[in-house]
Amino acid sequence: MSGRLNLVLPEVLSNPYPHFARLRRDSPVCQVEPGGLWAVTRYADVMHVLKNPQVFSSAGLQRSMLPSWLEHNPIAHSLLVMDAPQHGRARALVSRAFSTSMLTRLEPALRTTAEQLVSALVAQRTVDFLPALALPLPAAAVGLLLGLDPSLFPRFKRWSDDLGAVSATSESDHEGQKRIRHTIQEMEHYLREVVAERRRAPREDLVSALLQARVDGEALNDAELMAFLFLLLVAGFETTVNLLGNGAVLLADQPGLLERLRAEPALVPAFIEEVLRYESPAQSTFRLTLEEVELGGVRLPQHSVLILLLGSASRDEAYVPEPERFILERPQRGNLAFGHGAHFCLGAALTRMEARVALEALLPxxxxxxxxxxxxxxxxxxxxxxxxxxxxEVTPA
Ligand code: HEM
Structure with a gap:
């Protein structure tokens, strides 16, 4: 175990990038702590894994979401942990509902929310940026998308924290287990209510579209629908909170950036892309090897769990020039913040829209x-x- 990088040591968390650079240079595929996961750090190797799901499986990870103490967890049956052909079918069904027109419908309500939050933030002057803007805006986006009552939005942080804690909760942590079971029941209760209402009276919204979606005459069954709604709440919330928070740190630490964006709002999308690359809100994703395989010159046994360090791949000097610099007008090459291939993030357009709406409300x-x-x-x-x-601290315009 000695000599392995520990990804959760405070000094690594505060700035993981020099550690990632060292791994890319010296041991691009190697075991790390916690858990002895196989870290993949170079862009080309991460892409290779994502492009070969027949060897590097997502479905194999389902077990980590269903530990022995948890009898029921809808997210363990979501498309995130499916392989072909099940994944293709489920993804085709939900993609029909998750359309561009749905985003267009959502944008005005989000803009109003962003403007209200920014007004309160500016009036306060000294604030915690997270509860003031970075948390409530994505909560509103997911909540409006799912048709949940706004009184529930403040619960999303706890819900997503609890679901995200499943694999790290130990056999002996009975309190933690109880909390997670309770959260799953609570989420199912509210989501079932929405589904039942939309069955009775369909609206122009995502849940109604999901109920109506058909591929080859087949619809999503109730369990698949619940799994997808759970996934949206978890995958769509904290990632976007991090994008907004990490972007705000850059604006605070590099005042020239903020001035530039105020003068040229057309650069906002480029800023968002560079934040996604430079401080990837989702730093990693996981895969399981279905057979013994060689990767980056290393032999990986069958059933190895890989952690694909997307935040490292997006700073790979072999792929991006001057990766350690934040360059607003960097010619775009596409980064790995949203993954790649069959599981490419379904919410990428939504999250980009949320970040744009937040900045367009904030900058003026x-x-x-x-x-x-x-x-x-x-x-x-x-x-x-x-x-x-x-x-x-906010200095108003
Ligand atoms: C900054 C924000 C976001 C980041 C960085 C992000 C990142 C990712 C990544 C890396 C994956 C691929 C996982 C893999 O290959 O194993 C993914 C998948 C996914 N994301 Fe996002 N995401 C973000 C926002 C969202 C939002 C807003 C939603 C929806 C409300 C969403 C829904 C999904 C879903 C449903 C999948 C699974 C797709 C599949 O398995 O086919 N994400 N996301």
């Missing part, structure tokens, strides 16, 4: 965003890169 209203000298507190996660708090 603030002249400066400053943060104190205290170090940033990164959440101890091997999968997500985000902050636990972000106190800032």
């Amino acid at each position: 209203r603030i002249q400066r965003l400053s943060r104190g000298p205290e170090p940033l507190q990164w959440t101890p996660s091997i999968q997500l890169r985000g902050l636990s708090r972000l106190p800032v």
